[in-house]
Amino acid sequence: MSAVGQALSLWRPSRPPGFALCVLLFAIRTLPAQSIPYQRPVDTAPQEKTIGGGYKTPPVQKPLPRNSWLQVLDVAVLAAAMGISSWLVLKRRNRKALVALTAGSVAYFGFYRQGCVCPIGSIQNVAVALTDPGYSIPMVVTATFFLPLVMAVFFGRAFCGGVCALGAIQELVLLKPVQVPRRLDRALGLLKYAYLGLALFFALKPAIARDFVICRYDPFVGFFRRTGAPHMLLIGGVFLVAGMFIGRPYCRYLCPYGGLLAWCTRLARRGVTITPDKELDCGLCAEACPYGSIEKMRAVRRNCLYCARCYAACPRERTQLVKLS
Amino acid sequence: MNEHFTRRDLMHNAARGVVLATLGGGAGFLVRKANGQVVWQVDSARCLNSRLGEVGVAACSLCTTECVVSLSAVRAVNEHSRCGRCNICPAYFKITSAVDERGLPSEKLCPRDAITRKPIGKADPEDPANNFYDYLIDEEKCDGCGKCAMQCKEPLGLGSIVLKIRYNRCVDCNRCAISRACPKDALVRIPVTRALT
Numbered sequence: 001m002s003a004v005g006q007a008l009s010l011w012r013p014s015r016p017p018g019f020a021l022c023v024l025l026f027a028i029r030t031l032p033a034q035s036i037p038y039q040r041p042v043d044t045a046p047q048e049k050t051i052g053g054g055y056k057t058p059p060v061q062k063p064l065p066r067n068s069w070l071q072v073l074d075v076a077v078l079a080a081a082m083g084i085s086s087w088l089v090l091k092r093r094n095r096k097a098l099v100a101l102t103a104g105s106v107a108y109f110g111f112y113r114q115g116c117v118c119p120i121g122s123i124q125n126v127a128v129a130l131t132d133p134g135y136s137i138p139m140v141v142t143a144t145f146f147l148p149l150v151m152a153v154f155f156g157r158a159f160c161g162g163v164c165a166l167g168a169i170q171e172l173v174l175l176k177p178v179q180v181p182r183r184l185d186r187a188l189g190l191l192k193y194a195y196l197g198l199a200l201f202f203a204l205k206p207a208i209a210r211d212f213v214i215c216r217y218d219p220f221v222g223f224f225r226r227t228g229a230p231h232m233l234l235i236g237g238v239f240l241v242a243g244m245f246i247g248r249p250y251c252r253y254l255c256p257y258g259g260l261l262a263w264c265t266r267l268a269r270r271g272v273t274i275t276p277d278k279e280l281d282c283g284l285c286a287e288a289c290p291y292g293s294i295e296k297m298r299a300v301r302r303n304c305l306y307c308a309r310c311y312a313a314c315p316r317e318r319t320q321l322v323k324l325s
Numbered sequence: 326m327n328e329h330f331t332r333r334d335l336m337h338n339a340a341r342g343v344v345l346a347t348l349g350g351g352a353g354f355l356v357r358k359a360n361g362q363v364v365w366q367v368d369s370a371r372c373l374n375s376r377l378g379e380v381g382v383a384a385c386s387l388c389t390t391e392c393v394v395s396l397s398a399v400r401a402v403n404e405h406s407r408c409g410r411c412n413i414c415p416a417y418f419k420i421t422s423a424v425d426e427r428g429l430p431s432e433k434l435c436p437r438d439a440i441t442r443k444p445i446g447k448a449d450p451e452d453p454a455n456n457f458y459d460y461l462i463d464e465e466k467c468d469g470c471g472k473c474a475m476q477c478k479e480p481l482g483l484g485s486i487v488l489k490i491r492y493n494r495c496v497d498c499n500r501c502a503i504s505r506a507c508p509k510d511a512l513v514r515i516p517v518t519r520a521l522t
Contacts, residue, residue, distance in 0.1 A: 225395075
């Protein structure tokens, strides 16, 4: 039986479908051009058997999410970058290599992954998932949130130094650092805990009123995605311009995750250490630190953002490097 | 025992242990719960473009304009098993356009020319008008404007073309920007297990 014959055998006048009628009218209008009027019913979808000719129904196109191994890669890159960051700062004391890592993080976590998933925004998702029985988060988000905290318990804020895309983009624009007066610095530093409290408040509301403020008011994600609400791009621009002089304003004064990392860092076994020297108390390191993290010639680890500027500014480090090479 | 090991170190180690146990416990709890993860999807029964009764209105294209990723994470999908495989497909042709010499509408509906068709089955050379056609939607071209979905629904079509989230593009925003704008609340959270099957 030909395809036409099969199609005609399907035709049952008892259920005249609207489209077929409409097409019939259409076909009648164009009769001179066609020998047989178009009269296939469309109230049922023809299946493989009706169509014949060895036809196989193509699979419905369903793009799957990002490969699971790519998600594992994201977590692995995050862990590796934190490892490299702490090794470069604590062992090699090498700022140049750290800047390279910073640029790499902006490229990968920022422009390639478009700033998502990040531990900062995931604070709210983790809070919701811990409290709401009907909400859960992918394992990647869990890993992204907890890995930097575990790292901080041992080595301090290695995540902030050259790994976090938001920190990295600010680190790269910081060209002429000025010192923020210490008391102002401390007062502004409390803002991040207020923001953390606010974020938790909005996250723990019932689902209908829940608002993921950290992600909505992420100042830099618009640059990474090269699109975004105009007011957020403007705020991001203000942060970047201010960040050319004030070291990492978002990290120090607003980042709620920085607050969590600072708490974990209090327990850190290792961290940036300034060794006082009998002959040389020059304080160049304290001057070089744009984040006010060296007080009385001691590194304040909970505020240290792992930029290695202190080591780069230290004359002793430089003489040692010359001797070795 | 290390002679430098002081009471302070002991306190530190104990605190570190407590913090690590808390972090590990929280992470473990969340990992166990991860199967219940939910993702965004378009509910075809609510979507203005695919739900019945919405005729004579312009197709809603908020999925194209509101999505935060550049080429929208929403696209039109043809459920082939439900497709009528019509010759004059109202989602493929602009059926109001002038008829050409083959008796077919001269213009196509898709503004980005994302839909292609090919004859399938036993083609009858005598009667091309009654042939069956497969309609394929080019994933790279479709930006989810919903014009084809609006045409492909009863009574004209069978409603085989619907808008769907593509998970390779969707970044799973906490509050999907399309869902904020959608007048019919058609963007819903569904379990990830259902989304992938």
